[in-house]
Structures are given as C-alpha cells and as structure tokens.
Amino acid sequence: MALTDSLAFLSADLPGIGGVIKQRPEDFLVEERPLYPARGEGEHVFLFIEKTSLTTTDIVINLARAFRVGRNDIGYAGLKDKHAIVRQHFSVWLPDRHDEEECIQRLADRRLMKILWHDRHTNKLRRGHHGGNRFVIYVRDAPSNDVIKAKQIIDRLYAQGVPNFVGDQRFGYRQHNHILGRLLLRGEYQDLLDEMLGRPIDADPPHMQAARIAYDQRDYEEALKHWPKILRFDRQALDALRQGRDAQQAVKAIYRSQREFLVSALQSAMFNSVLDRRLREGTLTQLVPGDLAWKHDSRSVFDVDEETAEKENAPAGRAPALEVSPSGPMWGINMTQAQGTPGEVERQILDVFDVHPDTLAGVGDVHAEGSRRPMRIALRDPDVQSGSDEFGPYIKLAFEMPRGAFATIVLREVMKTTTQQSKPKTPPVIPPPTIIINAQHKKNTPTPN
Secondary structure (H helix, E strand, O other), rough: OOOHHHHHOOOOOOOOOEEEEOOOOOHEEEEEOOOOOOOOOOOHHHEEEEOOOOOOOHHHHHHHHHOOHHHHHHHEEEOOOOOOOEEEEEEEOOOOHHHHHHHHHHHHHHHHEEEEEEEEEEEOOOOEEEEEEEEEEEEEOHHHHHHHHHHHHHHHHHHEEEEOOOHHHHHOOOHHHHHHHHHHOOHHHHHHHHHHHHOOOOOOOOHHHHHHHHHHHHHHHHHHHOOOOOHHHHHHHHHHHOOOOOHHHHOOOOOOHHHHHHEEEEEEHHHHHHHHHHHHHOOOOOOOOOEEEEEEOEEEEEEHOOOOOHHHHOOOOOOOOOEEEEEEEEEEOOOOHHHHHHHHHHHHHHHHHHOHHHHOOOOOOOOOOOOOEEEEEEOOOEEEEEEEEOOOEEEEEEEOOOOOOOOOHHHHHHOOOOOOOOOOOOOOOOOOOOOOOOOHHHOOOOOOO
C-alpha cells in the first residue's frame, strides 16, 4: 500500500480498470522533451541517453567514470523512473574536446544505456530545464473492453486537469521519506538513522529483516553484509557507522542530493494533504479568495480576491480553460504564503506534520527552500487504445505531462488499484475550516471535449 492510496480521486464516480503495470521495462516508456536545443558549441557535452532499469543517479555515476569528471560536472533536468525505458538528456562539463569521442566510446558497450545523440552546448543542464515528458504505458491483466472505462477517465482528466499529487515514488520503498526529511531538518540524526536502517517490519524480505535487526543490535558490519547494494544511500550511512563515525557524520556521508530529496518528500507529503483536502471539497478546478493562482504558461502566481475569483471562474475565465489553477505549498523558508482560508489551511498543515516554521531552515547544509506548486496540471495529447502482443492483451495509455508531474497519478485514477505491498503511515487529514464557494461558480465545471 502506497502513501498516496488514501488520497481522493477526481474520477471517484468512475470505476477503474484494475490491472498491473511495469511487468517489464518495455511496458513503461518515458521520453523527456527538451526545453531548448543544443547550440552545437560550448564547454558542455549534451547527451540524449536511453536507459533501461537504471536510475538517473546510475547514469550520473557512469558518465562521471567514463568522462573522468566529478559528479557535480554532470547535469540533468529531472529524476526519472528506474523500472522503465527512459530517454533523458544529460550534460557533461568537458572544456577539452580532445577526449570527447574516446569518452563517449567508453559508454558504447553498456548494456542498459545507449547514447542516441550528442552535441555541444554553452551551459550545464539544470533541474527543471526540460519541456515535460511523453509517456507510453501498457496496463496488463485488465479486460480489453475496459478501454472504454479508461477513456472516460482520461477524458475527464483532459477536461478538468490532473490532480497534481506527488507520486509515491517520492516517499521511498518504505513510504517514510517524509518522516526522514523532518528528522533531518530537526537535526535528530540518531532517530533518522534508526528509522531509515532499523525497525524491521513484517513486509521486509528476510535479508532486509536480518540487516535491520543487525543494525538495531549496532552490528554495522553484519548489517552491511545483508544490505542490498542497490540501496546505496542507506549503505553510505551504514559504512560511516562501521568506520566509527557518529550519527551526524553518518547522515552527512549520504549524498547531499539524497538528503535534499528527503526534505522534498516532507514538502511533498504536506502538499498532498492540502491538495487532498481541496479535491474532496470540490474546489480543485476553481479559484478561492486568498489563493495564489498559478499561471500555467509562465509558471508564476498572482493573488486572488473575490472579484478575481469570480472573473476567473466564470465560463469565459481562465480557470475553466485550464490556463490558471490554485497553487499549493511546497513549504520552505522562502515560500510565498496564500491568504484567507487557503492560507489558514496551509499553516495548519505544519502543525499536522509537527513542523515548526523555524525547522524549515534546517540545522546543517540542507534546508527547505520552498516554492509553490500547481494543484492541477494539463494532460496533453492523450491517447487510449487496447491491443495484444506476444505478452498478451493490454490497454495502452499515451499522454504528455509538464515537468514535475507524475504519470503514476494518472494511472491511479485509471486503475484505482493498490501497487505497494508495505504498510505506509497514511497522510493525516487536516481539520477543515469551511471554504465557501459561490453557488454559481460550482456550476462552472468544464466538460470533456
């Protein structure tokens, strides 16, 4: 069971198709859209790489070794799925062109990664520097005639927007990354390590139970013997403990990018709870006085008062056209806060998650910066088909989403099934202050094209 399983659905009245995904990498295809083309000159090598069953971090490590540079010299626009075939852009800082072809040739024999093209560019590729992602996903073990149900759901998401929940991938295989993020910001390093490395649960496989028991007994050498190498960040902390370092040093031994990821998980869990509340109240597709409205074209926000809400929610307004949407909090020290009732809800979430505003500043080299996130996003160029191949029947979903959005949120609407086996700590429910929407506005729900 995933942390997102208790969240509301936009299509709650439409039955899901069930089924399974990711039975094989070929069933989940992702292609990153570029934000700008390579210029053909500059100090950075741009590469478009197809990876299979590898994480983005795996590619970074491979590139750093092949080009003989540091990991900080590698750029990428976003983290991608591991259990998939993914086409993704990377950059490598390589001012000296003499070794370029030799370095690229070192990657030619890699079985799970393939360079599709490479070129030169003037700047490093940074997070968010892409134009979205195109997904092609095969749902197996679902009746072929349920393609009609799938299309009904996709039509609604296309018309009203996809609830922009952060997917369960953000919360880790034990669905507790948000807890680790809070402990990290508080500087409660021993509690963080105990939560991350110890406390076995029934859902853990035998080797993980043995590893966690060994950690709880402070036998770090034995824990490392059982700990899967694929969980490299856990192993970094464990190895530091094995070398006699204290809890703070062990936590700092984890790559900073991963520690920042844990903070992002805390921000994401709080955002999901606010969005869940909004969706249950039926105001996801409308603006409410006090909102910070998100402009999808510029990714900027503006204040909403009663007059603005009435204008934007009207049939000719920008809310029904999915040009503007309410935004929610990715809480942090520099985040702009909503006002009125939406602002009250956002502040409540800090108490619900036991986070004091001062905690967001952190106590070390990692803190919660903060930003706004749209509560819904557009589903572009959707396509739904059924068919059959050598692996059996399938329902194929294809669509494009802007950067930062999770395809698994579309899938949970379409499938309405649980995919995680471990028992999560379910997101808390925020006690609801009343949000009053003009009855006229409630009628302005977009209809499918």
